[in-house]
Amino acid sequence: MRGNPIGIFDSGIGGLTVVKHLQRLLPNENLVYFGDTARVPYGTRSDKLIKQYALEDAAFLQQFDIKMLVIACNTASAVAVDLLKKSLDIPVTGVIIPGVEAAIRSTKTNKIGVIGTSATIGSRAYHTRIKQRAPQVRVFGQPCPLLIPLVEEGWIEGEVTRLAIRHYLSPLLENDIDTLILGCTHFPVLSEAIASVTGPSVRLIDSGEEAALITRKILQELDLSNADNNSPQTQFYVSDIPQKFDEVGTRFLGKPVVNAGRVDFDAFLMEIGEKIYEPLNK
Protein backbone atom coordinates (compact mmCIF):
# COMPACT_ATOMS: atom_id res chain seq x y z
CA MET A 1 0.00 0.00 0.00
CA ARG A 2 2.85 2.43 0.81
CA GLY A 3 4.19 2.06 -2.71
CA ASN A 4 0.84 2.91 -4.25
CA PRO A 5 0.65 6.32 -5.86
CA ILE A 6 -1.05 9.47 -4.63
CA GLY A 7 -3.73 10.51 -7.12
CA ILE A 8 -4.21 14.16 -8.03
CA PHE A 9 -6.84 15.56 -10.33
CA ASP A 10 -7.60 18.99 -11.65
CA SER A 11 -9.91 20.45 -14.25
CA GLY A 12 -6.88 21.11 -16.41
CA ILE A 13 -3.17 21.54 -16.02
CA GLY A 14 -3.18 24.28 -13.35
CA GLY A 15 -3.06 21.48 -10.78
CA LEU A 16 0.55 20.93 -11.78
CA THR A 17 1.35 23.73 -9.33
CA VAL A 18 0.17 21.29 -6.64
CA VAL A 19 2.23 18.45 -8.14
CA LYS A 20 5.25 20.73 -7.96
CA HIS A 21 4.81 21.09 -4.20
CA LEU A 22 4.07 17.37 -3.72
CA GLN A 23 7.26 16.46 -5.57
CA ARG A 24 9.23 18.86 -3.40
CA LEU A 25 7.68 17.88 -0.05
CA LEU A 26 7.25 14.15 -0.76
CA PRO A 27 10.20 13.32 -3.01
CA ASN A 28 9.83 9.53 -2.56
CA GLU A 29 6.17 9.23 -3.46
CA ASN A 30 4.74 7.91 -6.70
CA LEU A 31 2.19 10.31 -8.16
CA VAL A 32 -0.47 9.96 -10.81
CA TYR A 33 -2.06 13.13 -12.17
CA PHE A 34 -5.20 13.48 -14.20
CA GLY A 35 -5.98 16.83 -15.87
CA ASP A 36 -9.42 17.02 -17.45
CA THR A 37 -8.25 19.25 -20.28
CA ALA A 38 -11.07 18.15 -22.58
CA ARG A 39 -13.60 19.69 -20.18
CA VAL A 40 -11.68 22.56 -18.61
CA PRO A 41 -12.69 25.00 -17.14
CA TYR A 42 -14.87 23.71 -14.34
CA GLY A 43 -15.20 27.20 -12.84
CA THR A 44 -18.06 28.24 -15.12
CA ARG A 45 -20.04 24.95 -14.97
CA SER A 46 -23.07 24.22 -12.84
CA ASP A 47 -22.58 22.53 -9.43
CA LYS A 48 -24.35 19.43 -10.67
CA LEU A 49 -21.96 19.00 -13.56
CA ILE A 50 -18.90 19.69 -11.39
CA LYS A 51 -19.94 16.90 -8.97
CA GLN A 52 -20.42 14.48 -11.85
CA TYR A 53 -17.00 15.36 -13.28
CA ALA A 54 -15.33 14.97 -9.86
CA LEU A 55 -16.74 11.44 -9.48
CA GLU A 56 -15.53 10.57 -12.97
CA ASP A 57 -12.05 12.00 -12.40
CA ALA A 58 -11.71 10.12 -9.10
CA ALA A 59 -12.91 6.90 -10.76
CA PHE A 60 -10.23 7.30 -13.40
CA LEU A 61 -7.49 7.66 -10.78
CA GLN A 62 -8.76 4.72 -8.74
CA GLN A 63 -7.73 2.46 -11.60
CA PHE A 64 -4.16 3.03 -10.37
CA ASP A 65 -4.95 1.82 -6.82
CA ILE A 66 -4.16 5.22 -5.38
CA LYS A 67 -3.63 5.34 -1.61
CA MET A 68 -4.83 8.92 -1.29
CA LEU A 69 -6.61 11.51 -3.44
CA VAL A 70 -5.73 15.20 -3.72
CA ILE A 71 -8.31 17.41 -5.42
CA ALA A 72 -6.04 20.10 -6.83
CA CYS A 73 -8.89 22.05 -8.40
CA ASN A 74 -10.39 24.73 -6.16
CA THR A 75 -13.73 24.62 -7.94
CA ALA A 76 -14.03 20.85 -7.51
CA SER A 77 -12.78 21.11 -3.92
CA ALA A 78 -15.38 23.75 -3.15
CA VAL A 79 -18.26 21.82 -4.67
CA ALA A 80 -17.38 18.11 -4.40
CA VAL A 81 -14.92 17.38 -1.57
CA ASP A 82 -17.59 16.14 0.83
CA LEU A 83 -19.14 13.97 -1.86
CA LEU A 84 -15.79 12.34 -2.64
CA LYS A 85 -14.90 11.88 1.03
CA LYS A 86 -18.18 10.04 1.52
CA SER A 87 -17.96 7.90 -1.58
CA LEU A 88 -14.29 6.84 -1.55
CA ASP A 89 -12.57 4.55 1.00
CA ILE A 90 -9.20 6.33 0.87
CA PRO A 91 -8.15 9.64 2.44
CA VAL A 92 -9.20 12.64 0.38
CA THR A 93 -8.05 16.24 0.65
CA GLY A 94 -9.09 19.25 -1.33
CA VAL A 95 -7.23 22.55 -1.34
CA ILE A 96 -9.83 24.65 0.50
CA ILE A 97 -9.43 23.50 4.11
CA PRO A 98 -5.62 23.50 3.97
CA GLY A 99 -5.74 27.08 2.65
CA VAL A 100 -8.23 28.06 5.34
CA GLU A 101 -6.08 26.67 8.17
CA ALA A 102 -2.96 28.45 6.92
CA ALA A 103 -4.79 31.75 6.50
CA ILE A 104 -6.23 31.64 10.02
CA ARG A 105 -2.75 30.95 11.41
CA SER A 106 -1.41 33.88 9.40
CA THR A 107 -3.86 36.71 10.05
CA LYS A 108 -3.22 39.23 12.80
CA THR A 109 -5.87 41.74 11.79
CA ASN A 110 -8.54 39.03 11.43
CA LYS A 111 -9.19 40.19 7.88
CA ILE A 112 -8.61 37.63 5.15
CA GLY A 113 -9.06 38.08 1.41
CA VAL A 114 -9.78 35.21 -0.96
CA ILE A 115 -9.41 35.28 -4.73
CA GLY A 116 -10.53 32.51 -7.10
CA THR A 117 -12.83 31.62 -9.97
CA SER A 118 -16.42 32.85 -9.94
CA ALA A 119 -17.54 29.34 -8.94
CA THR A 120 -15.12 29.09 -6.01
CA ILE A 121 -16.00 32.52 -4.63
CA GLY A 122 -19.70 32.10 -5.40
CA SER A 123 -19.75 28.81 -3.47
CA ARG A 124 -18.52 30.71 -0.38
CA ALA A 125 -16.49 27.58 0.38
CA TYR A 126 -13.54 29.46 1.88
CA HIS A 127 -15.82 31.94 3.60
CA THR A 128 -17.98 29.30 5.29
CA ARG A 129 -15.05 27.23 6.50
CA ILE A 130 -13.13 30.22 7.85
CA LYS A 131 -16.25 31.33 9.74
CA GLN A 132 -16.71 27.84 11.20
CA ARG A 133 -13.14 27.73 12.48
CA ALA A 134 -12.69 31.40 13.45
CA PRO A 135 -15.94 33.34 13.72
CA GLN A 136 -14.10 36.55 14.60
CA VAL A 137 -12.40 36.69 11.19
CA ARG A 138 -13.87 38.84 8.43
CA VAL A 139 -13.58 37.34 4.95
CA PHE A 140 -13.54 39.33 1.71
CA GLY A 141 -14.01 37.29 -1.44
CA GLN A 142 -13.23 38.45 -4.96
CA PRO A 143 -13.76 36.44 -8.15
CA CYS A 144 -10.84 37.04 -10.56
CA PRO A 145 -11.88 35.06 -13.64
CA LEU A 146 -9.67 36.95 -16.07
CA LEU A 147 -6.47 36.06 -14.24
CA ILE A 148 -6.81 32.45 -15.39
CA PRO A 149 -6.59 33.12 -19.15
CA LEU A 150 -3.91 35.74 -18.48
CA VAL A 151 -1.76 33.02 -16.89
CA GLU A 152 -2.56 30.49 -19.60
CA GLU A 153 -1.56 32.99 -22.27
CA GLY A 154 1.69 33.70 -20.44
CA TRP A 155 0.85 37.31 -19.61
CA ILE A 156 2.58 36.89 -16.25
CA GLU A 157 3.73 40.47 -16.03
CA GLY A 158 3.08 43.71 -17.87
CA GLU A 159 0.56 46.49 -17.76
CA VAL A 160 -2.61 44.56 -18.68
CA THR A 161 -2.02 41.95 -15.98
CA ARG A 162 -1.08 44.53 -13.36
CA LEU A 163 -4.18 46.63 -14.15
CA ALA A 164 -6.42 43.58 -13.97
CA ILE A 165 -4.90 42.53 -10.61
CA ARG A 166 -5.26 46.05 -9.27
CA HIS A 167 -8.87 46.18 -10.44
CA TYR A 168 -9.67 42.96 -8.63
CA LEU A 169 -7.65 43.54 -5.46
CA SER A 170 -8.51 47.19 -4.75
CA PRO A 171 -11.70 46.40 -2.79
CA LEU A 172 -9.82 43.84 -0.68
CA LEU A 173 -6.96 46.20 0.07
CA GLU A 174 -9.40 48.95 1.04
CA ASN A 175 -10.66 46.52 3.67
CA ASP A 176 -7.17 46.18 5.18
CA ILE A 177 -6.67 42.47 4.69
CA ASP A 178 -3.29 41.17 5.91
CA THR A 179 -3.66 37.69 4.37
CA LEU A 180 -4.71 36.75 0.85
CA ILE A 181 -5.62 33.19 -0.12
CA LEU A 182 -4.68 32.34 -3.71
CA GLY A 183 -7.75 30.19 -4.21
CA CYS A 184 -6.99 28.98 -7.74
CA THR A 185 -4.18 26.73 -8.97
CA HIS A 186 -3.19 29.33 -11.55
CA PHE A 187 -2.53 32.21 -9.18
CA PRO A 188 0.81 31.11 -7.65
CA VAL A 189 2.27 31.75 -11.11
CA LEU A 190 1.22 35.40 -10.65
CA SER A 191 2.45 35.70 -7.07
CA GLU A 192 5.13 38.26 -7.92
CA ALA A 193 2.70 40.46 -9.83
CA ILE A 194 0.13 40.09 -7.05
CA ALA A 195 2.71 40.94 -4.37
CA SER A 196 3.71 44.04 -6.32
CA VAL A 197 0.11 45.24 -6.02
CA THR A 198 -0.57 44.19 -2.41
CA GLY A 199 2.81 45.28 -1.02
CA PRO A 200 4.71 43.39 1.69
CA SER A 201 2.09 43.84 4.42
CA VAL A 202 -0.16 41.17 2.87
CA ARG A 203 0.85 37.52 3.19
CA LEU A 204 -0.04 35.32 0.22
CA ILE A 205 -1.31 31.81 0.99
CA ASP A 206 -0.92 29.18 -1.75
CA SER A 207 -3.73 26.68 -1.15
CA GLY A 208 -1.99 24.10 -3.31
CA GLU A 209 1.19 24.25 -1.24
CA GLU A 210 -0.88 23.92 1.94
CA ALA A 211 -2.69 20.90 0.47
CA ALA A 212 0.68 19.27 -0.23
CA LEU A 213 1.70 19.88 3.41
CA ILE A 214 -1.55 18.33 4.67
CA THR A 215 -1.06 15.36 2.35
CA ARG A 216 2.34 14.70 3.89
CA LYS A 217 0.85 14.92 7.38
CA ILE A 218 -2.02 12.51 6.58
CA LEU A 219 0.33 9.95 5.06
CA GLN A 220 2.59 10.13 8.11
CA GLU A 221 -0.31 9.76 10.54
CA LEU A 222 -1.71 6.76 8.67
CA ASP A 223 1.74 5.23 8.26
CA LEU A 224 1.33 5.33 4.49
CA SER A 225 4.50 7.23 3.59
CA ASN A 226 6.72 5.64 0.99
CA ALA A 227 10.02 6.63 2.59
CA ASP A 228 12.28 4.02 1.00
CA ASN A 229 11.31 4.51 -2.63
CA ASN A 230 14.42 5.41 -4.62
CA SER A 231 12.82 5.69 -8.05
CA PRO A 232 9.67 7.75 -7.59
CA GLN A 233 7.47 8.06 -10.68
CA THR A 234 5.00 10.74 -11.68
CA GLN A 235 2.55 9.75 -14.40
CA PHE A 236 0.57 12.45 -16.19
CA TYR A 237 -2.74 11.85 -17.94
CA VAL A 238 -4.95 14.38 -19.68
CA SER A 239 -8.26 14.02 -21.50
CA ASP A 240 -7.00 16.19 -24.36
CA ILE A 241 -3.60 17.48 -25.42
CA PRO A 242 -4.44 21.15 -25.79
CA GLN A 243 -2.44 23.62 -27.82
CA LYS A 244 0.62 24.98 -26.05
CA PHE A 245 0.40 22.10 -23.55
CA ASP A 246 4.18 21.89 -23.15
CA GLU A 247 4.62 25.64 -22.71
CA VAL A 248 1.76 26.07 -20.23
CA GLY A 249 2.54 22.84 -18.39
CA THR A 250 6.13 23.90 -17.86
CA ARG A 251 4.91 27.21 -16.45
CA PHE A 252 2.87 25.40 -13.80
CA LEU A 253 5.15 22.46 -12.97
CA GLY A 254 8.35 24.51 -13.02
CA LYS A 255 9.93 21.99 -15.41
CA PRO A 256 8.85 20.16 -18.58
CA VAL A 257 5.96 17.69 -18.29
CA VAL A 258 7.47 14.42 -19.48
CA ASN A 259 5.40 11.66 -21.09
CA ALA A 260 1.90 13.00 -20.63
CA GLY A 261 -0.58 10.49 -21.98
CA ARG A 262 -3.91 11.32 -23.58
CA VAL A 263 -6.84 9.33 -22.20
CA ASP A 264 -9.89 8.60 -24.32
CA PHE A 265 -12.10 9.70 -21.46
CA ASP A 266 -15.39 9.12 -23.29
CA ALA A 267 -14.40 5.50 -23.86
CA PHE A 268 -13.41 5.19 -20.20
CA LEU A 269 -16.79 6.54 -19.10
CA MET A 270 -18.61 4.11 -21.39
CA GLU A 271 -16.73 1.22 -19.79
CA ILE A 272 -17.20 2.00 -16.14
CA GLY A 273 -20.96 2.40 -16.44
CA GLU A 274 -23.48 4.02 -14.14
CA LYS A 275 -22.36 2.74 -10.73
CA ILE A 276 -19.99 5.65 -10.00
CA TYR A 277 -22.88 8.12 -10.20
CA GLU A 278 -24.82 6.58 -7.31
CA PRO A 279 -23.46 9.10 -4.75
CA LEU A 280 -25.09 11.88 -6.81
CA ASN A 281 -28.54 10.54 -5.98
CA LYS A 282 -28.07 10.08 -2.25
Next chain:
Amino acid sequence: MRGNPIGIFDSGIGGLTVVKHLQRLLPNENLVYFGDTARVPYGTRSDKLIKQYALEDAAFLQQFDIKMLVIACNTASAVAVDLLKKSLDIPVTGVIIPGVEAAIRSTKTNKIGVIGTSATIGSRAYHTRIKQRAPQVRVFGQPCPLLIPLVEEGWIEGEVTRLAIRHYLSPLLENDIDTLILGCTHFPVLSEAIASVTGPSVRLIDSGEEAALITRKILQELDLSNADNNSPQTQFYVSDIPQKFDEVGTRFLGKPVVNAGRVDFDAFLMEIGEKIYEPLNK
Protein backbone atom coordinates in the same frame (compact mmCIF):
# COMPACT_ATOMS: atom_id res chain seq x y z
CA MET B 1 -39.39 21.31 -45.79
CA ARG B 2 -39.67 25.14 -45.94
CA GLY B 3 -41.10 25.19 -42.45
CA ASN B 4 -38.25 23.14 -41.03
CA PRO B 5 -35.83 25.07 -38.85
CA ILE B 6 -32.32 26.26 -39.61
CA GLY B 7 -29.89 24.65 -37.19
CA ILE B 8 -27.06 26.66 -35.66
CA PHE B 9 -24.39 25.34 -33.36
CA ASP B 10 -21.54 26.92 -31.49
CA SER B 11 -19.07 25.82 -28.85
CA GLY B 12 -20.91 28.04 -26.38
CA ILE B 13 -23.21 31.01 -26.43
CA GLY B 14 -21.07 33.36 -28.53
CA GLY B 15 -22.93 31.99 -31.56
CA LEU B 16 -25.94 33.97 -30.41
CA THR B 17 -24.35 36.91 -32.24
CA VAL B 18 -25.03 34.89 -35.42
CA VAL B 19 -28.59 34.11 -34.31
CA LYS B 20 -29.12 37.83 -33.86
CA HIS B 21 -28.27 38.45 -37.52
CA LEU B 22 -30.32 35.44 -38.70
CA GLN B 23 -33.37 36.74 -36.83
CA ARG B 24 -32.90 40.16 -38.38
CA LEU B 25 -32.23 39.00 -41.95
CA LEU B 26 -34.62 36.01 -41.97
CA PRO B 27 -37.45 37.12 -39.68
CA ASN B 28 -39.81 34.34 -40.85
CA GLU B 29 -37.50 31.38 -40.28
CA ASN B 30 -37.67 28.89 -37.44
CA LEU B 31 -34.30 28.49 -35.76
CA VAL B 32 -32.87 25.90 -33.41
CA TYR B 33 -29.63 26.71 -31.63
CA PHE B 34 -27.30 24.38 -29.80
CA GLY B 35 -24.52 25.83 -27.62
CA ASP B 36 -22.09 23.25 -26.29
CA THR B 37 -21.56 25.10 -23.03
CA ALA B 38 -20.50 21.95 -21.18
CA ARG B 39 -17.46 21.63 -23.44
CA VAL B 40 -16.67 25.26 -24.34
CA PRO B 41 -14.14 26.49 -25.40
CA TYR B 42 -13.28 24.56 -28.55
CA GLY B 43 -10.49 26.99 -29.42
CA THR B 44 -7.92 25.30 -27.20
CA ARG B 45 -8.81 21.68 -28.08
CA SER B 46 -7.02 19.42 -30.53
CA ASP B 47 -8.30 19.21 -34.14
CA LYS B 48 -9.32 15.61 -33.60
CA LEU B 49 -11.53 16.48 -30.67
CA ILE B 50 -13.04 19.50 -32.46
CA LYS B 51 -14.08 17.28 -35.39
CA GLN B 52 -15.68 14.77 -33.04
CA TYR B 53 -17.57 17.54 -31.23
CA ALA B 54 -18.77 19.05 -34.53
CA LEU B 55 -20.21 15.70 -35.64
CA GLU B 56 -21.96 15.33 -32.29
CA ASP B 57 -23.36 18.86 -32.34
CA ALA B 58 -24.68 18.40 -35.88
CA ALA B 59 -26.23 15.04 -34.94
CA PHE B 60 -28.03 16.73 -32.07
CA LEU B 61 -29.52 19.39 -34.38
CA GLN B 62 -30.54 16.83 -37.00
CA GLN B 63 -33.08 15.47 -34.53
CA PHE B 64 -35.08 18.61 -35.37
CA ASP B 65 -35.11 17.87 -39.12
CA ILE B 66 -33.16 21.02 -39.88
CA LYS B 67 -33.19 22.14 -43.50
CA MET B 68 -29.79 23.82 -43.26
CA LEU B 69 -26.88 23.96 -40.82
CA VAL B 70 -24.92 27.07 -39.81
CA ILE B 71 -21.67 26.46 -37.95
CA ALA B 72 -21.48 29.65 -35.92
CA CYS B 73 -18.22 28.70 -34.24
CA ASN B 74 -15.11 29.90 -36.06
CA THR B 75 -12.96 27.16 -34.57
CA ALA B 76 -15.37 24.43 -35.69
CA SER B 77 -15.80 26.14 -39.08
CA ALA B 78 -12.03 26.24 -39.53
CA VAL B 79 -11.48 22.62 -38.61
CA ALA B 80 -14.68 20.75 -39.48
CA VAL B 81 -16.73 22.48 -42.20
CA ASP B 82 -15.53 20.18 -44.99
CA LEU B 83 -16.17 17.11 -42.85
CA LEU B 84 -19.74 18.23 -42.13
CA LYS B 85 -20.41 19.19 -45.76
CA LYS B 86 -19.33 15.69 -46.80
CA SER B 87 -21.26 13.83 -44.14
CA LEU B 88 -24.59 15.69 -44.09
CA ASP B 89 -27.21 15.77 -46.86
CA ILE B 90 -28.37 19.35 -46.18
CA PRO B 91 -26.66 22.65 -47.04
CA VAL B 92 -23.95 23.61 -44.54
CA THR B 93 -22.21 26.93 -44.09
CA GLY B 94 -19.52 27.92 -41.68
CA VAL B 95 -18.49 31.48 -40.94
CA ILE B 96 -15.04 31.43 -42.55
CA ILE B 97 -15.87 31.56 -46.27
CA PRO B 98 -18.57 34.24 -45.85
CA GLY B 99 -16.07 36.36 -43.91
CA VAL B 100 -13.41 35.77 -46.57
CA GLU B 101 -15.70 36.82 -49.42
CA ALA B 102 -16.75 40.02 -47.66
CA ALA B 103 -13.16 40.93 -46.78
CA ILE B 104 -11.96 40.46 -50.37
CA ARG B 105 -14.81 42.69 -51.61
CA SER B 106 -13.85 45.29 -48.99
CA THR B 107 -10.08 45.62 -49.29
CA LYS B 108 -8.57 48.30 -51.49
CA THR B 109 -4.98 47.97 -50.24
CA ASN B 110 -5.02 44.16 -50.59
CA LYS B 111 -4.02 43.86 -46.94
CA ILE B 112 -6.44 42.04 -44.68
CA GLY B 113 -6.09 41.35 -40.97
CA VAL B 114 -7.77 38.43 -39.21
CA ILE B 115 -8.29 38.06 -35.46
CA GLY B 116 -9.60 34.95 -33.72
CA THR B 117 -8.82 32.20 -31.23
CA SER B 118 -5.43 30.52 -31.31
CA ALA B 119 -7.03 27.51 -33.01
CA THR B 120 -8.70 29.58 -35.74
CA ILE B 121 -5.56 31.55 -36.54
CA GLY B 122 -3.28 28.51 -36.15
CA SER B 123 -5.44 26.58 -38.63
CA ARG B 124 -4.73 29.31 -41.24
CA ALA B 125 -8.30 28.72 -42.41
CA TYR B 126 -8.95 32.36 -43.30
CA HIS B 127 -5.46 32.77 -44.72
CA THR B 128 -5.66 29.73 -47.01
CA ARG B 129 -9.10 30.59 -48.35
CA ILE B 130 -8.25 34.24 -48.99
CA LYS B 131 -5.13 33.17 -50.88
CA GLN B 132 -7.15 30.70 -52.99
CA ARG B 133 -9.64 33.35 -53.99
CA ALA B 134 -7.31 36.37 -54.23
CA PRO B 135 -3.63 35.46 -54.39
CA GLN B 136 -2.60 39.11 -54.55
CA VAL B 137 -3.96 39.81 -51.05
CA ARG B 138 -1.64 39.75 -48.07
CA VAL B 139 -3.15 38.30 -44.90
CA PHE B 140 -2.04 39.11 -41.36
CA GLY B 141 -3.38 36.79 -38.68
CA GLN B 142 -3.37 37.51 -34.96
CA PRO B 143 -4.67 35.19 -32.24
CA CYS B 144 -6.48 37.21 -29.55
CA PRO B 145 -7.37 34.57 -26.95
CA LEU B 146 -7.78 37.02 -24.07
CA LEU B 147 -10.53 38.98 -25.79
CA ILE B 148 -12.92 36.05 -25.32
CA PRO B 149 -12.90 35.98 -21.51
CA LEU B 150 -12.89 39.81 -21.49
CA VAL B 151 -16.21 39.74 -23.38
CA GLU B 152 -17.62 36.95 -21.23
CA GLU B 153 -16.76 38.91 -18.10
CA GLY B 154 -18.42 42.00 -19.53
CA TRP B 155 -15.22 44.05 -19.75
CA ILE B 156 -16.49 45.58 -22.99
CA GLU B 157 -14.80 48.90 -22.49
CA GLY B 158 -12.20 50.33 -20.14
CA GLU B 159 -8.44 50.47 -19.93
CA VAL B 160 -7.63 46.77 -19.61
CA THR B 161 -9.67 45.87 -22.69
CA ARG B 162 -8.33 48.77 -24.72
CA LEU B 163 -4.72 47.89 -23.80
CA ALA B 164 -5.26 44.24 -24.69
CA ILE B 165 -6.82 45.18 -28.05
CA ARG B 166 -4.00 47.60 -28.77
CA HIS B 167 -1.43 44.94 -27.85
CA TYR B 168 -3.00 42.47 -30.28
CA LEU B 169 -3.77 44.87 -33.14
CA SER B 170 -0.54 46.90 -33.24
CA PRO B 171 1.32 44.46 -35.54
CA LEU B 172 -1.66 44.39 -37.93
CA LEU B 173 -1.97 48.17 -38.03
CA GLU B 174 1.76 48.51 -38.67
CA ASN B 175 1.14 46.43 -41.79
CA ASP B 176 -1.45 48.94 -43.08
CA ILE B 177 -4.45 46.64 -43.22
CA ASP B 178 -7.65 48.35 -44.38
CA THR B 179 -9.96 45.42 -43.54
CA LEU B 180 -10.15 43.40 -40.34
CA ILE B 181 -12.07 40.13 -40.10
CA LEU B 182 -13.62 39.58 -36.66
CA GLY B 183 -12.99 35.85 -36.78
CA CYS B 184 -14.63 34.93 -33.47
CA THR B 185 -18.29 35.12 -32.47
CA HIS B 186 -17.36 37.15 -29.39
CA PHE B 187 -15.64 40.01 -31.16
CA PRO B 188 -18.64 41.88 -32.60
CA VAL B 189 -19.49 42.74 -28.99
CA LEU B 190 -16.16 44.59 -28.85
CA SER B 191 -16.54 46.31 -32.22
CA GLU B 192 -16.70 49.80 -30.75
CA ALA B 193 -13.59 49.27 -28.64
CA ILE B 194 -11.82 47.68 -31.62
CA ALA B 195 -12.83 50.56 -33.92
CA SER B 196 -11.52 53.05 -31.37
CA VAL B 197 -8.10 51.39 -31.70
CA THR B 198 -8.09 50.83 -35.48
CA GLY B 199 -9.60 54.20 -36.41
CA PRO B 200 -12.06 54.74 -39.27
CA SER B 201 -9.68 53.69 -42.06
CA VAL B 202 -10.10 49.99 -41.19
CA ARG B 203 -13.35 48.26 -42.08
CA LEU B 204 -14.48 45.58 -39.63
CA ILE B 205 -16.01 42.42 -41.13
CA ASP B 206 -18.33 40.42 -38.87
CA SER B 207 -18.06 36.82 -40.11
CA GLY B 208 -21.28 35.89 -38.34
CA GLU B 209 -23.26 38.59 -40.12
CA GLU B 210 -21.77 37.49 -43.44
CA ALA B 211 -22.74 33.87 -42.68
CA ALA B 212 -26.32 35.00 -42.06
CA LEU B 213 -26.34 36.79 -45.42
CA ILE B 214 -25.03 33.66 -47.18
CA THR B 215 -27.64 31.55 -45.41
CA ARG B 216 -30.40 33.78 -46.78
CA LYS B 217 -28.93 33.50 -50.27
CA ILE B 218 -28.65 29.68 -50.13
CA LEU B 219 -32.24 29.30 -48.94
CA GLN B 220 -33.48 31.56 -51.72
CA GLU B 221 -31.50 29.71 -54.37
CA LEU B 222 -32.75 26.31 -53.20
CA ASP B 223 -36.30 27.62 -52.81
CA LEU B 224 -36.23 26.72 -49.13
CA SER B 225 -37.21 30.10 -47.68
CA ASN B 226 -40.10 30.10 -45.26
CA ALA B 227 -41.64 33.38 -46.41
CA ASP B 228 -45.19 32.87 -45.15
CA ASN B 229 -44.40 31.89 -41.57
CA ASN B 230 -46.12 34.34 -39.22
CA SER B 231 -45.05 32.82 -35.95
CA PRO B 232 -41.33 32.09 -36.24
CA GLN B 233 -39.82 30.21 -33.31
CA THR B 234 -36.25 30.12 -32.03
CA GLN B 235 -35.43 27.23 -29.72
CA PHE B 236 -32.26 27.37 -27.62
CA TYR B 237 -30.48 24.31 -26.26
CA VAL B 238 -27.27 24.19 -24.24
CA SER B 239 -25.32 21.28 -22.76
CA ASP B 240 -24.90 23.15 -19.46
CA ILE B 241 -26.50 26.23 -17.97
CA PRO B 242 -23.37 28.11 -16.98
CA GLN B 243 -23.17 30.83 -14.39
CA LYS B 244 -24.26 34.24 -15.66
CA PHE B 245 -25.93 32.57 -18.67
CA ASP B 246 -28.70 35.16 -18.80
CA GLU B 247 -26.35 38.12 -18.53
CA VAL B 248 -23.83 36.86 -21.09
CA GLY B 249 -26.52 35.51 -23.41
CA THR B 250 -28.25 38.87 -23.49
CA ARG B 251 -24.96 40.54 -24.36
CA PHE B 252 -24.60 38.33 -27.46
CA LEU B 253 -28.21 38.07 -28.63
CA GLY B 254 -29.06 41.70 -27.97
CA LYS B 255 -32.12 40.66 -25.96
CA PRO B 256 -32.88 38.08 -23.27
CA VAL B 257 -32.56 34.39 -24.21
CA VAL B 258 -36.01 32.99 -23.53
CA ASN B 259 -36.61 29.36 -22.60
CA ALA B 260 -33.16 27.90 -23.06
CA GLY B 261 -33.28 24.16 -22.36
CA ARG B 262 -30.46 22.14 -20.88
CA VAL B 263 -29.68 18.95 -22.81
CA ASP B 264 -28.20 15.89 -21.11
CA PHE B 265 -25.66 15.61 -23.86
CA ASP B 266 -23.87 12.58 -22.43
CA ALA B 267 -27.16 10.67 -22.45
CA PHE B 268 -27.80 11.83 -26.02
CA LEU B 269 -24.37 10.56 -27.11
CA MET B 270 -24.99 7.20 -25.44
CA GLU B 271 -28.22 6.82 -27.38
CA ILE B 272 -27.05 7.70 -30.87
CA GLY B 273 -24.15 5.26 -30.79
CA GLU B 274 -21.04 5.01 -32.94
CA LYS B 275 -22.48 5.54 -36.41
CA ILE B 276 -22.05 9.32 -36.43
CA TYR B 277 -18.28 8.96 -36.00
CA GLU B 278 -17.77 7.05 -39.25
CA PRO B 279 -16.77 10.20 -41.22
CA LEU B 280 -13.82 10.60 -38.82
CA ASN B 281 -12.27 7.38 -40.13
CA LYS B 282 -12.63 8.09 -43.84
